[in-house]
Amino acid sequence: MKRIKNNFYMLKLMWSASPKRLIWELADVLIGVSIEILYTLFFLRFIIECMQESVGFKTVIFYIFLYFVANSISRGINAYLKNVVVPETNVLIQSKLMDMIYNQALNVDLSCYENPEFYDNYTKANEEILDRGNSILENMSSLFYIIISTISYTVAVLIYEPIILPILILSLIVVNYVNRHYVGAKYERYKSCVGERRKMDYVKRVVYLQDFAKDMRLSDIFHPVLKNFHVAAEDMRVKTKKYGKTAGIYRLINALVAGLGVFLVVQGIIIYRYLTLHTYSLGVLTTVINAANSLNDSLLGLAWESARFSENGAFIDNFREFIEYKPKMVDNLEGQRPKDMGNNISLCNVSFTYEGAKTATLNHINMNISAGKKIALVGHNGAGKSTLVKLLMRLYDVSEGEIKVDDVNIKDYCLSSYRAIFATIFQDFKIFAATVTENVLLAERTSEADEKRAIEALKASGLYSKIDNFPNKMNSILTKEFDDDGISMSGGEFQKLAIARVFAKNCSIAILDEPSSALDPISEYEIFENMMQACEGKTVIFVSHRLSSATLADVVYMMENGEIIEQGSHQELMNQNGKYAEMFSKQAEKYREEGVLWA
Ligand code: ADP
Numbered sequence: 001m002k003r004i005k006n007n008f009y010m011l012k013l014m015w016s017a018s019p020k021r022l023i024w025e026l027a028d029v030l031i032g033v034s035i036e037i038l039y040t041l042f043f044l045r046f047i048i049e050c051m052q053e054s055v056g057f058k059t060v061i062f063y064i065f066l067y068f069v070a071n072s073i074s075r076g077i078n079a080y081l082k083n084v085v086v087p088e089t090n091v092l093i094q095s096k097l098m099d100m101i102y103n104q105a106l107n108v109d110l111s112c113y114e115n116p117e118f119y120d121n122y123t124k125a126n127e128e129i130l131d132r133g134n135s136i137l138e139n140m141s142s143l144f145y146i147i148i149s150t151i152s153y154t155v156a157v158l159i160y161e162p163i164i165l166p167i168l169i170l171s172l173i174v175v176n177y178v179n180r181h182y183v184g185a186k187y188e189r190y191k192s193c194v195g196e197r198r199k200m201d202y203v204k205r206v207v208y209l210q211d212f213a214k215d216m217r218l219s220d221i222f223h224p225v226l227k228n229f230h231v232a233a234e235d236m237r238v239k240t241k242k243y244g245k246t247a248g249i250y251r252l253i254n255a256l257v258a259g260l261g262v263f264l265v266v267q268g269i270i271i272y273r274y275l276t277l278h279t280y281s282l283g284v285l286t287t288v289i290n291a292a293n294s295l296n297d298s299l300l301g302l303a304w305e306s307a308r309f310s311e312n313g314a315f316i317d318n319f320r321e322f323i324e325y326k327p328k329m330v331d332n333l334e335g336q337r338p339k340d341m342g343n344n345i346s347l348c349n350v351s352f353t354y355e356g357a358k359t360a361t362l363n364h365i366n367m368n369i370s371a372g373k374k375i376a377l378v379g380h381n382g383a384g385k386s387t388l389v390k391l392l393m394r395l396y397d398v399s400e401g402e403i404k405v406d407d408v409n410i411k412d413y414c415l416s417s418y419r420a421i422f423a424t425i426f427q428d429f430k431i432f433a434a435t436v437t438e439n440v441l442l443a444e445r446t447s448e449a450d451e452k453r454a455i456e457a458l459k460a461s462g463l464y465s466k467i468d469n470f471p472n473k474m475n476s477i478l479t480k481e482f483d484d485d486g487i488s489m490s491g492g493e494f495q496k497l498a499i500a501r502v503f504a505k506n507c508s509i510a511i512l513d514e515p516s517s518a519l520d521p522i523s524e525y526e527i528f529e530n531m532m533q534a535c536e537g538k539t540v541i542f543v544s545h546r547l548s549s550a551t552l553a554d555v556v557y558m559m560e561n562g563e564i565i566e567q568g569s570h571q572e573l574m575n576q577n578g579k580y581a582e583m584f585s586k587q588a589e590k591y592r593e594e595g596v597l598w599a
């Protein structure tokens with residue numbers, strides 16, 4: 001039942017993407033099946049009887065010509081459908097389905113990406129649905145065609161030779177049973193290889209994407225990666241062969257029962273009745289043989305297409321499961337809206353454990369960040385600084401405790417309005433294949449004012465003079481993904497661009513999660529200093545493992561193993577002479593040795 005619903009669900013989607021396609025498919029089926037039935041049941045008999053009754057040659061030729069014209073029209077419609085309508089509407093249908101997948105991918109919880117089962121489902125939905133859409137339409141058209149022809153041929157067989165009907169039905173039952181197992185084996189084969197396909201796709205991405213190109217050339221990392229590919233390919237081969245053998249045996253049984261066995265028995269009965277019992281004339285004999293053969297074909301087609309119908313239903317399950325996944329973190333559109341500026345943040349006893357992790361990453365964090373303060377989160381790698389930032393942005397929800405902004409639990413805010421009060425740059429920020437302006441605004445440029453804002457932001461981050469030298473200036477396309485003349489810059493320059501994003505967004509709170517790690521300590525210090533000036537009156541939270549920048553903060557939080565171990569101004573922490581002072585002195589020493597004098 002669920003599979004039937006799935007097929008109709010898909011049909012509805014396709015109708016909304018392209019009604020034209022469905023109308024053409026329907027016309028093709030109706031005209032095609034009418035002409036076939038006309039030919040099988042009436043036309044041959046009619047011609048033979050014309051000849052037996054010595055009707056003039058010209059009349060016979062005229063009827064043949066009429067049939068030829070009707071058949072040509074039907075084939076013309078079919079050719080137009082398959083060569084013009086199908087390719088064109090496939091694009092519409094595919095883009096509708098991809099739109100749905102992409103939009104849902106944006107909605108699902110971030111934690112889903114860390115869940116292999118979810119990821120497999122996502123891969124399956126993506127991989128399959130485009131081809132499936134087509135297959136569903138073909139299948140439904142064929143089913144429609146076959147149901148009409150089956151009814152017509154059954155009526156003919158019942159009129160002339162009802163004895164053969166039970167034989168055909170018996171064969172149908174056997175074929176149907178075998179087909180179900182055949183389709184099951186095929187689906188099992190597909191399902192069992194999803195993990196392998198994902199691994200193979202990963203290798204494909206690693207080879208194609210520029211991100212990995214340098215490391216691949218300068219190291220031997222490609223060999224272990226390729227080894228994984230070969231292991232996955234071998235596992236896939238073994239599974240494919242195992243299920244392939246089973247599927248092959250089912251196909252053979254079908255061919256023997258339905259094709260050969262039934263064909264011989266049915267023909268034998270009809271010819272016996274014609275020769276010995278003279279039950280019907282030569283003209284009727286052609287109708288009976290044609291009807292019996294066509295009914296056999298239709299019933300086999302029916303078994304086959306219903307198995308495909310059920311197979312399609314199972315595949316659509318993956319797609320629906322993904323599309324209908326309800327994110328745990330929903331945008332509460334009715335929720336409160338935080339004020340635009342001057343927000344106070346407080347974390348009360350916040351703990352957090354990543355999904356599937358055995359231990360908590362953050363433990364009982366308490367913080368009070370007043371509006372306009374400059375906050376530094378410092379500590380060694382893995383201390384939990386980025387996780388804290390992600391909780392603040394509500395990319396994940398806390399496992400225990402609560403985060404409040406202006407005394408309201410952040411879960412009570414409308415998610416999109418809540419996130420809008422932040423401008424954040426992560427360490428692994430991404431540059432998009434879009435113009436410089438769009439990359440700075442992280443949105444479409446809709447007016448001159450937008451561009452001016454992006455320019456001012458780039459000036460503040462120190463990158464504008466470089467951009468101004470490009471032939472297309474702010475309209476230059478970054479990366480070479482979409483444009484051969486696309487622009488690439490150094491890691492440090494891209495970081496400046498990312499920092500400009502914070503300057504460009506008129507937000508209450510700026511968060512910088514080590515975006516400056518590719519810069520030298522002096523440039524980092526300068527950028528942070530710039531940021532403090534540009535963000536006057538705004539709250540700035542910056543994460544760094546370089547303590548030089550912490551001197552700029554009003555309050556420094558030192559983190560270790562998911563806990564805040566020290567807090568206070570730089571000077572207070574130095575006076576405490578604890579872990580912060582120790583780390584600071586060590587780093588100052590190191591930079592002094594390297595000749596970088598900042599402290
Ligand atoms: P920091 O920013 O201080 O370097 P993170 O917050 O990135 O630290 O990481 C803190 C801990 O959480 C690390 O042990 C890290 O392995 C773990 N961690 C980070 N992201 C995830 C994740 N998505 N799933 C599970 N564990 C994670």
